[in-house]
Amino acid sequence: MTVTTTTADLSVLDGLLRRVTGDEKHAPSAHSTLDVLWVLYDRILRVTPDTVDAPDRDRFLLSKGHGPAAYYAVLAARGFIPPEWLDDLAGPDSRLGHHPDRLLVPGVEIGSGSLGHGLGLGVGTALGLRAQGLSDPRVYVLLGDAELDEGANHEAIAYAGATGLDRLTAVVVDNRSATHGWPGGIDTRFTVNGWTATTVDGRDHDAIAAALTAHRPGRPHVVVAVVAPKH
């Protein structure tokens, strides 16, 4: 694994993030995902602006579609979208809304916003790749801890575990926003269904990268990235 992040990269990213205006309501959730997103695009995902349609690319599905400022900033930093797009978030002529649309933004795999849809789509994507003999790509789905309240996720967690869907990685950014919490730890909801799990500090890039590559054959994998609670 080549570590390519430089201080220059991160300051560019910071500048891009500041350009994404008009998303104050969701700012805490947007920023909670920044480090995970950066590590994914910087070190993990095998996808570039030139391969957004390549059948054997890795897939990244942002299920937690609200607060996508960090996502857009990372996409701009990696060249998927022009930085100018960040200046008019959700404006009348903008292709970037408060929830991303896959048909409007290059490199975005799913349109999301309504919670609880991404993991099911990710399961289907992993199954579709397998059925076509594409065994290299991995499918990463990013969710929030409160999003796990949606029952649709539990359908996907149980099924992916039962069938050993090992091309799938879920990333749960845990900023303690679930109304009733997840006593016993988020990871246990997955491991009891046959997943492997790693819980990490959601700001520690090396730890995140290690966790994102800690999957094992025959099992889906979840990375729980813990960040400061929502305020």
Place this chain on the structure above:
Amino acid sequence: MRDTFIETTTTLLAENPRTAVVLADISAVALEPAARRHPDRVLNVGIREQLMIGVAGGLALTGLRPIVHSYATFVVDRAYEQIKLDLDHQGVGAVLVSVGASYDGAEMGRTHMSPGDVRLFDTLTGWTVHVPGHRDEVEPLLRAAADHDEPVYVRLSTASNATALPGPGRLRVVRRAGPGAPLAVAVGPVLDPLLTATEGLEVTVAYTHTPRPFDVAGLRALAGRDVILVEPYLAGTSSAVVARGLSDVPHRLLALGVGGSDLRRYGTPADHDRWHGLDAAGLRRSISAFLA
């Protein structure tokens, strides 16, 4: 119709490597031989209908052609938001194939009835809706649907007309009355009761197994002043389409179909046909009163 669906789908899986089937336990036993031959393309997710549609969306995003099957009330009613977001909003299609129709499962009660399914597809855009009236209409409709990537809903029923009318989805005249006569349109398996009901009346009877897109050109060519619509799902489902198609032509419309209320009665599909006025006698009463 369900057996034909199973046979055709099993054949399609063997012929067309793009096809995949997603199930939520319903009909899983019948498709087991196909699942053994194509384990990566016959996916039974268990009793998880939201996931069933999500998986179909994911499969379609990778370029496969998913065929999704369950009772109408589960694959459509229960998973409506998944249909809207995991298929429509992602810009991908699937072939959704239901059984159970409006009240084929009358003895199981309201939980297994879905008279509103076709109307729900009218809240989305671009869906082709097939309502075959005979098992021999099922295979060609499914084969055509498997051949492209657009969204298709196929509504199978245990109700059936005596004769199959396969072929394109245009309105087909089954009994022609004189010029300007009232036009009665039957969708799917309500054709036979409509033919009995209009016996001896000066009414042109036309048939379609494809209410969406509705054959508006055919409607305009056949319609006189009086138009009667007979549909095996919620009454008036196609009224808006007919009204738009005839907006510049003076006309009267009688829309017959399943009533909107929960009758809280079991019984047989024939009992429900009678209670909703969709048996020959009930149709005759409504049509005679309209034309009187």
